Amino acid sequence: MSSPVFFLLGASHHRTPLDLREKLALSPERLPAFHQTASTLPGIRELAVLNTCNRVEFYGTADSPEAVDRLREAFCGFQGFPAGTFTNIGNRVAGQAAIEHLLTVASGLDSQMLGETEILGQVKDAYAAAQERRTTGPVLNRVFQKAFQHAKYVRTHTAITEGQISVANVAVDLAMKIFGDLSTTRILLLGAGEIGEKTAKAFQSRGAGSLTVASRTLGRAMELATTLDATALPWEHVSSRLSEYSVVVGSTAAPDVVVTLADAEAAIKKRSADPLFFIDLALPRDIDAAVAGLDNVFLYNLDDLARIADENLAARAAEVVHARRIVAEKAASLWRQIEPQAGGGL
Numbered sequence: 001m002s003s004p005v006f007f008l009l010g011a012s013h014h015r016t017p018l019d020l021r022e023k024l025a026l027s028p029e030r031l032p033a034f035h036q037t038a039s040t041l042p043g044i045r046e047l048a049v050l051n052t053c054n055r056v057e058f059y060g061t062a063d064s065p066e067a068v069d070r071l072r073e074a075f076c077g078f079q080g081f082p083a084g085t086f087t088n089i090g091n092r093v094a095g096q097a098a099i100e101h102l103l104t105v106a107s108g109l110d111s112q113m114l115g116e117t118e119i120l121g122q123v124k125d126a127y128a129a130a131q132e133r134r135t136t137g138p139v140l141n142r143v144f145q146k147a148f149q150h151a152k153y154v155r156t157h158t159a160i161t162e163g164q165i166s167v168a169n170v171a172v173d174l175a176m177k178i179f180g181d182l183s184t185t186r187i188l189l190l191g192a193g194e195i196g197e198k199t200a201k202a203f204q205s206r207g208a209g210s211l212t213v214a215s216r217t218l219g220r221a222m223e224l225a226t227t228l229d230a231t232a233l234p235w236e237h238v239s240s241r242l243s244e245y246s247v248v249v250g251s252t253a254a255p256d257v258v259v260t261l262a263d264a265e266a267a268i269k270k271r272s273a274d275p276l277f278f279i280d281l282a283l284p285r286d287i288d289a290a291v292a293g294l295d296n297v298f299l300y301n302l303d304d305l306a307r308i309a310d311e312n313l314a315a316r317a318a319e320v321v322h323a324r325r326i327v328a329e330k331a332a333s334l335w336r337q338i339e340p341q342a343g344g345g346l
Contacts, residue, residue: 010057043067048130053283100331106151112306168202196251243270250286
């Protein structure tokens with residue numbers, strides 16, 4: 001019997017624009033159902049799903065190229081996404097190249113914000129979820145465990161995280177350019193997840209004095225508000241009270257927009273000459289993209305913030321080269337160890 005091959009199949013911010021990433025993203029509610037669908041596919045032996053705002057990627061072992069084809073078709077059918085489009089924008093590699101990609105992702109070298117640290121936790125979560133669903137085996141277990149070890153090595157033996165610009169810090173800098181002193185600026189955080197919390201703390205570290213948290217689960221909003229020494233707002237009051245805030249941060253996991261064009265139009269009319277700044281960190285997006293066309297309204301999404309952060313990249317170019325060299329060496333070494341179990345190609 002042939003050995004299974006280790007593969008990567010996915011799409012990321014490199015070749016997939018934001019509007020398509022929205023359509024590919026697996027919501028937390030739908031992710032278990034897709035795992036169930038994938039578990040029935042013939043020829044897929046092991047599988048882990050990495051699903052973030054910048055990528056949806058499948059790592060696993062398969063008996064043949066046809067098995068990976070079936071996985072692609074099953075995912076596209078599940079999401080109602082054209083398989084041909086996915087092939088054009090996606091990434092599919094196997095063997096050592098797939099291992100090198102995983103190590104690059106886990107190290108923060110493939111992120112929109114170079115060197116960001118959140119991705120390693122997300123990769124760990126993806127692996128833990130696969131373990132819980134019993135879809136890992138000897139190949140995935142070794143590859144992921146080594147990926148965590150090598151990612152830590154890259155971070156501690158290079159300077160890729162020095163001077164890094166996070167999404168949160170870019171957002172705060174933009175707010176300060178618009179409003180100046182943030183001590184009297186009222187900020188509304190939509191969503192009570194990790195990204196929103198980090199953004200809220202970034203605002204507070206720069207002097208923001210008034211912060212309100214709204215979540216579809218009031219208890220979660222109250223919990224985060226207590227942590228941040230902020231106030232909680234019932235979700236059903238968001239639309240009617242939007243005009244009271246100068247900065248609105250969208251970071252929910254809602255499947256549809258939560259601030260419509262009509263909501264924003266009504267809010268800006270009540271604000272006289274005061275601008276309204278929307279920061280959309282969600283995928284799918286929380287803020288209707290048409291809001292950007294309103295007078296005195298500013299809207300920045302994930303891709304907008306990443307483009308601003310790119311200006312910081314040149315200063316660390318040498319460190320990136322160093323880090324990628326380490327990743328390539330580690331991937332080659334790991335591939336030599338597991339090739340007897342996961343040989344072949346796709």
